[in-house]
Amino acid sequence: MKCDRSMLLLYAVTDRAWTGKKTLLQQVEEALSGGATCIQLREKELPEEEFRQEALAVKELCRRYHVPFLINDNVELAVSCGADGVHVGQHDMSAADVRRRIGPGKILGVSAQTVEQARQAEEDGADYLGVGAVFSTSTKSDADAVSHETLQKICAAVSIPVCAIGGIHKENLHLLKGTGIAGVALVSAIFASPDIRKSCEDLKKLALQINAQDTLEALLHTNIRGAIFDADGTLLDSMGIWDTLGEDYLRTKGKIPRENLRETFRDMSLLQAACYYRENYALTESPEKIVEELNAMITSFYEKEAPLKEGAAAFLEELCQRNIKMCIATATDHSLIRAALKRCGVLHYFTFILTCGQAGAGKDTPAIYEEALALLGTGKEETYVFEDALYALKTAKTAGFPTVGVKDPSSAGQEREIIKQADYYLYTFTK
Numbered sequence: 001m002k003c004d005r006s007m008l009l010l011y012a013v014t015d016r017a018w019t020g021k022k023t024l025l026q027q028v029e030e031a032l033s034g035g036a037t038c039i040q041l042r043e044k045e046l047p048e049e050e051f052r053q054e055a056l057a058v059k060e061l062c063r064r065y066h067v068p069f070l071i072n073d074n075v076e077l078a079v080s081c082g083a084d085g086v087h088v089g090q091h092d093m094s095a096a097d098v099r100r101r102i103g104p105g106k107i108l109g110v111s112a113q114t115v116e117q118a119r120q121a122e123e124d125g126a127d128y129l130g131v132g133a134v135f136s137t138s139t140k141s142d143a144d145a146v147s148h149e150t151l152q153k154i155c156a157a158v159s160i161p162v163c164a165i166g167g168i169h170k171e172n173l174h175l176l177k178g179t180g181i182a183g184v185a186l187v188s189a190i191f192a193s194p195d196i197r198k199s200c201e202d203l204k205k206l207a208l209q210i211n212a213q214d215t216l217e218a219l220l221h222t223n224i225r226g227a228i229f230d231a232d233g234t235l236l237d238s239m240g241i242w243d244t245l246g247e248d249y250l251r252t253k254g255k256i257p258r259e260n261l262r263e264t265f266r267d268m269s270l271l272q273a274a275c276y277y278r279e280n281y282a283l284t285e286s287p288e289k290i291v292e293e294l295n296a297m298i299t300s301f302y303e304k305e306a307p308l309k310e311g312a313a314a315f316l317e318e319l320c321q322r323n324i325k326m327c328i329a330t331a332t333d334h335s336l337i338r339a340a341l342k343r344c345g346v347l348h349y350f351t352f353i354l355t356c357g358q359a360g361a362g363k364d365t366p367a368i369y370e371e372a373l374a375l376l377g378t379g380k381e382e383t384y385v386f387e388d389a390l391y392a393l394k395t396a397k398t399a400g401f402p403t404v405g406v407k408d409p410s411s412a413g414q415e416r417e418i419i420k421q422a423d424y425y426l427y428t429f430t431k
């Protein structure tokens with residue numbers, strides 16, 4: 001059994017401190033029945049022979065649940081009892097030596113606290129990394145703190161999957177959203193719980209929500225019955241036009257843009273921008289004519305160019321097959337969005353396109369989402385709003401909709417806040 005990303009989703013690391021009237025084996029079985037995706041037997045005090053007997057029993061249990069079984073620290077025991085793998089830290093046997101000892105077929109997990117250690121572990125043959133402590137923990141007294149920034153850097157620096165560990169529980173797990181982890185490893189949140197099975201079920205749902213690659217899958221397994229999609233930056237890769245429109249327009253007039261017009265243009269209406277170009281670039285056309293010409297450029301872009309985001313068509317098809325009602329809620333002109341979606345072959349998925357103009361308000365108030373909801377006829381708690389812009393996402397969330405943030409370069413500066421606010425965050429629509 002080799003390691004894949006999904007095995008790290010809910011990684012239960014044992015500790016006999018809280019067994020009470022139960023045996024550790026019973027506790028492990030509860031964790032497995034609650035959905036633990038990997039078990040690590042971590043015994044710091046147990047005499048070798050008892051450790052061996054316990055390892056053999058836990059191994060059999062894990063086999064029944066088809067879940068990988070790893071042993072902490074004790075490489076020889078892992079080999080002799082036929083565990084699926086072993087986890088070692090920076091002060092244990094070196095990762096390269098462990099890999100040589102266990103061979104290529106077994107799983108090697110290595111703890112890392114820095115990017116350098118992480119890269120070295122990958123080079124030495126680690127299959128996954130355990131990175132912590134990401135929150136303060138009293139379970140391991142010598143654990144060093146690792147910031148979420150470092151955790152994110154480690155995830156980006158290596159190509160093996162990473163699980164976070166240390167002080168993780170139901171109330172803080174969501175704070176790891178956006179770091180790029182494949183899952184979470186937990187001790188007390190599982191084994192100190194009076195209801196281990198239920199705790200695992202709850203923790204697994206939360207872990208699915210923060211796991212970037214599983215987000216699409218997780219979404220499909222929610223109560224979703226309706227979906228309200230923003231168009232620009234969410235389904236369409238179209239935000240770039242607003243960045244370059246002013247400069248492109250001036251070039252068609254033989255003018256050389258003297259400045260980066262991006263910021264200037266962003267806060268202006270088309271008419272304001274037209275007056276600005278006329279004054280600052282000595283254009284002879286009337287402001288109304290300039291607006292007409294700008295509109296023609298925008299129309300041409302939506303009709304002929306604006307691409308769908310990668311994977312979006314397949315995602316919409318998947319929602320459609322599950323009978324999820326879908327609509328568009330957009331601040332852009334109805335005919336432009338319609339043209340772009342039709343050209344991209346996805347218009348038929350949407351029951352209607354609703355614009356802010358029709359709703360009588362922008363996305364800083366929930367009118368458009370409430371009207372879309374009424375038209376879809378689904379319940380609010382089962383109707384998910386997909387948005388790339390922070391302010392719109394916040395409006396929908398405050399109004400009580402479940403929200404899905406969608407990554408777009410135009411919102412890069414707000415990405416962390418979007419991740420924090422959104423119930424789900426899609427880095428991509430591709431699986």
Ligand SMILES: Cc1ncc(COP(=O)(O)OP(=O)(O)O)c(N)n1
Pocket residue numbers: 011013040042072073087088089090091092109110111129130131132140163165185
């Ligand atoms: C999944 C996972 N990650 C990290 C650790 C910690 O390993 P280490 O640093 O060797 O500390 P001990 O667990 O041996 O005290 C782990 N065990 N599992």
Ligand SMILES: Cc1nc(C(=O)O)sc1CCOP(=O)(O)O
Pocket residue numbers: 013111130131132133134136137138139140143144165166167168185186187188189
């Ligand atoms: C085993 C372990 N390793 C850590 C590390 O930082 O590498 S923290 C830790 C203990 C985690 O226990 P709890 O989930 O109860 O906080």
Ligand SMILES: [Mg+2]
Pocket residue numbers: 072073087088089092
């Ligand atoms: Mg160790």
